[in-house]
Amino acid sequence: MPELPEVETVRRGLVPVLEGATIKKAVANRPDLRLPIPADFSARLTGNRIERLTRRSKYILIECADGLVVILHLGMSGRVTITPAGTPAPIIGKHDHIVMETERGDIIIYNDTRRFGILTFTSLQDMDTHPLLKDIGPEPLGNQFNLDVLNTGLRGRKSNIKAALLDQKLVAGLGNIYVCEALWRAGISPKRTAHSVAGKRAERLLPIIRDVLTAAIAAGGSTLKDYAQVDGELGYFQHSFQAYGREGEDCLKPGCGGTVSRIVQSNRSTFYCPSCQR
DNA sequence: CGGCCAACCTGTGCGC
DNA sequence: TGCGCACAGGTTGGCC
Numbered sequence: 001m002p003e004l005p006e007v008e009t010v011r012r013g014l015v016p017v018l019e020g021a022t023i024k025k026a027v028a029n030r031p032d033l034r035l036p037i038p039a040d041f042s043a044r045l046t047g048n049r050i051e052r053l054t055r056r057s058k059y060i061l062i063e064c065a066d067g068l069v070v071i072l073h074l075g076m077s078g079r080v081t082i083t084p085a086g087t088p089a090p091i092i093g094k095h096d097h098i099v100m101e102t103e104r105g106d107i108i109i110y111n112d113t114r115r116f117g118i119l120t121f122t123s124l125q126d127m128d129t130h131p132l133l134k135d136i137g138p139e140p141l142g143n144q145f146n147l148d149v150l151n152t153g154l155r156g157r158k159s160n161i162k163a164a165l166l167d168q169k170l171v172a173g174l175g176n177i178y179v180c181e182a183l184w185r186a187g188i189s190p191k192r193t194a195h196s197v198a199g200k201r202a203e204r205l206l207p208i209i210r211d212v213l214t215a216a217i218a219a220g221g222s223t224l225k226d227y228a229q230v231d232g233e234l235g236y237f238q239h240s241f242q243a244y245g246r247e248g249e250d251c252l253k254p255g256c257g258g259t260v261s262r263i264v265q266s267n268r269s270t271f272y273c274p275s276c277q278r
Numbered sequence: 279c280g281g282c283c284a285a286c287c288t289g290t291g292c293g294c
Numbered sequence: 295t296g297c298g299c300a301c302a303g304g305t306t307g308g309c310c
Contacts, residue, residue, distance in 0.1 A: 002303055034286070034305080058304080076304055077288080095288085114287045116304060159281060168305085175303055224303065244303095267283065269301080 002074035004140070004173030005216035005237065007058045010080050013230030014108070015053050017082050018062065021102040022049045029097050033117045034075060037098070044068055044121065045100065057136045057172035067124045071132060075116025082230045083107040108230075137169045140209050145171055150202050157194035162265050164194035165209075174209070177222060177244045180271050182209045184243035187253075189277045190263075190270045215240065243271040251276060 026045035028037045049065040062070035083090045085105030098110035098119060122130040138144035153170040164170055165179045183190050186205045188197060221235035229235060242252045247262035251273040258275025
């Protein structure tokens, strides 16, 4: 599920349960996800207090009282669910790789079928220089992401604009869905070279990227497969998709009359309207 | 260095 | 019912 809006939705769902909570129990049911889970995972978390939850790109950062920072990435299939204190104990399934319980009795489970996710450690001190975080580009919803930055990132790029926007060094947090949606809204062909977008088109694209992500966060993210928010509620931004997953259907741009097609770029599906995306 | 692809892993859905 | 293949929200190591 997880591009920036879904990760932000998970973070927000965890805030009331984890911020200020002390960890009573932390268990890793396997040694690794995409990377090894630290061997001292349980020892470092147990008894530790969580001060705050932040997000950088698609990473959730769990900042603890002793300076430890847990880096959590959901990969392609990572999910987080909360079983509130006082409700029946959850049944731990095959892909429930991480289980934590707070002193209040809330249980947090990280489930990840494909195990492309990551759980690793850093510290408040080393956050800025951590290998997973140091090269990430500006947050698309922050002030760092402006027209100058976008134009600079696009100029001199020979790849297509789709690949450029998926590059987390150019701008953080976009994935396959929201790139398709943003390019559709902006009327820009995903096949166009990145450098040719610099200038006028970038000016159109930039606020659209912000708008799409903001709207998706407001909708609680997108629900594909059976993905749910931490409380089991479903995000509903998928109902707002205008390009993604709509191969063969009518383009929704007023007066366009085109048909959405699916092509493959960098081994990923791209959905776009050849009629109005130039 | 930039660009591109295959690989990581499991599950599901489709055609035959 | 079963088999094989394509495909799925991400990232990156290795190759040209």
